[in-house]
């Protein structure tokens with residue numbers, strides 16, 4: 001098998017084929033994959049579904065896994081892997097308004113943490129016949145395209161992130177007392193610099209960014225709405241139509257994502273996820 005890397009869209013993303021993900025990668029292939037995620041922000045590695053221990057072993061080649069906050073999703077054998085089932089079991093589980101599903105909101109993973117995960121690896125185990133695509137936006141490109149005055153306006157602003165914000169219409173997964181005690185408000189810059197490439201990007205999470213520091217609520221809401229609209233324009237987007245076994249591997253410092261939750265009731269949609277530790281966005 002030969003490693004091949006092919007861009008998925010003009011905005012971001014590359015497809016990676018020709019790797020056996022059940023075995024350790026050669027140092028040459030590992031270096032090529034690492035370079036590819038620097039260049040493209042998002043990779044799609046084509047594979048068959050891995051077992052949770054295989055998926056954990058594959059992910060560990062790229063960093064140290066971070067245990068996920070919600071305990072009940074953690075796999076019993078490989079706790080660094082979380083199982084995410086988003087199936088609509090009954091018709092009443094699926095709202096008419098997709099905004100009422102939390103995953104529909106554009107976000108960067110775990111921004112409510114002081115040191116949010118750096119990379120996310122998500123593998124599909126079951127997918128519905130239609131819909132359920134995961135969408136990505138290149139927030140580095142969105143920042144680069146801002147007018148100079150807009151960049152300066154955002155330059156030194158910081159925002160408060162929390163497990164939930166009333167700005168989002170849908171509520172997150174309920175937490176246990178232990179889990180709750182591990183979340184609190186944190187402050188991150190609105191513009192961050194990528195630690196490896198030096199590229200600047202907007203750091204915003206529709207589901208967790210509550211307000212801009214030292215700004216009144218109305219002005220803060222207006223600014224955050226403006227950011228949300230700017231960075232999610234179609235020209236920054238790639239929408240991934242899953243195949244079973246695909247691993248999407250993205251850099252939370254360069255992309256935001258959301259899910260098209262419009263898919264048939266009763267069809268299984270299951271993914272497994274590993275998050276790799278990061279440092280404080282700066």
Ligand SMILES: [Fe+2]
Nearest residue numbers: 107108109257
């Ligand atoms: Fe996510």
